[in-house]
Each structure stands twice: as C-alpha cells, then as structure tokens.
Amino acid sequence: MRTSPTDNLRARGDRQAGFTLLELLVVLVILALIAAFAAPRVLKYLDGARTDSAKIQIENLINILDLYKLEIGSYPSEQDGIVALLEAPPGVDRWDGPYVRKRDELMDPWNRLYAYRFPGEHGEFDLFSLGADGTEGGDGDNADVTSW
Numbered sequence: 001m002r003t004s005p006t007d008n009l010r011a012r013g014d015r016q017a018g019f020t021l022l023e024l025l026v027v028l029v030i031l032a033l034i035a036a037f038a039a040p041r042v043l044k045y046l047d048g049a050r051t052d053s054a055k056i057q058i059e060n061l062i063n064i065l066d067l068y069k070l071e072i073g074s075y076p077s078e079q080d081g082i083v084a085l086l087e088a089p090p091g092v093d094r095w096d097g098p099y100v101r102k103r104d105e106l107m108d109p110w111n112r113l114y115a116y117r118f119p120g121e122h123g124e125f126d127l128f129s130l131g132a133d134g135t136e137g138g139d140g141d142n143a144d145v146t147s148w
Contacts, residue, residue, distance in 0.1 A: 050109040054129045054145040061085075061106070061114065061127055062147055064099050071096050075125050078118045082106050082127070108145070110134070122148035 064085055069075050072094050076084035084092070085099040086106065100106060108114055108129035120126035127147040131138050138144065 048141075050132070051141060051143065051145060053109045054131075057105075057108070058114065058127055058129070058145060058147050065125065065127070068097075068099055075118050076116070078116065082114055082116045120148075122146070 061082065065075055065082070068085060072092055076082065076089060080089040080092075083103075083106065084095075085097060086103060088095040088097060106113055110129070110132050112129070112134060115126075115128050115130065117126040118124070125147075129145045130136060131142045131144055133142040135142075136144060
C-alpha cells in the first residue's frame, strides 16, 4: 500500500507547519536593512520629481497665459497675477474663464502660488517657482524653476 505525503504528515503527529519567531525576526531585519539603504535614493528621486513637475506645470501655465492674451488682448497685470486665470479681474470685459479648473493648478509642488511678473525681466512675463526653500537661487530641490 502506498502512502501519500499527507499521510506522512498525519503519521508524524499534529505538528503545525509555519515559521518560527526567529525566522520572522531575521526576515524583518533584512527588510529593515534594505529600507535603510533604499530610502535615501527614493527621497532623492522624489525631490527631482518635484522640480520636473514644476517645469511641466510652468509650461502648461505659459500656454494658458497665451490663451488668456488671445482672448483679452494682454497678459494679466502683475497686480491681478495668475489668479486672473481662475477669477475674473476687475475691469476685464472679455474674460471667458476660468482658464484653470481649480486653484491647485496655480500652485507649485511646494504648495506656493507660482510667482508672476508682468512685464517680465526675461520675456513678456516671468513665471517661476522659488523651489523648496522659497528663496531665490539654490541647488537641487532648492533651485528656482523658471519660464525663461
């Protein structure tokens, strides 16, 4: 008569199969070591992603500002700022907005309103983010992201 593998387990008793506490601790230590080495690299990529996102958002806002100029006849004044893309500025008759759906589209990845200058020092207008530190200049994630 042949025995199956399940018969062998039954023959050994009702011993439960599973992991020991020591095996689980070893696996947790290995996972912690991997996380400790990987976390700085992941954070570095996250910082770069914010800067890249700001560049893309600025390009999008430039196109929206160009559409605004086509319809109104000029870019928003510096006093009205880029909020003019969301809310009609006083005294602007041909405003056909909103040109953006929500205020979040006017915010940089660090949750600050994009800076806007009209007339610009580098073009018809300047649109920029001051980076993570919120001050001019800087390197890496602190660097300014500009439309020029």
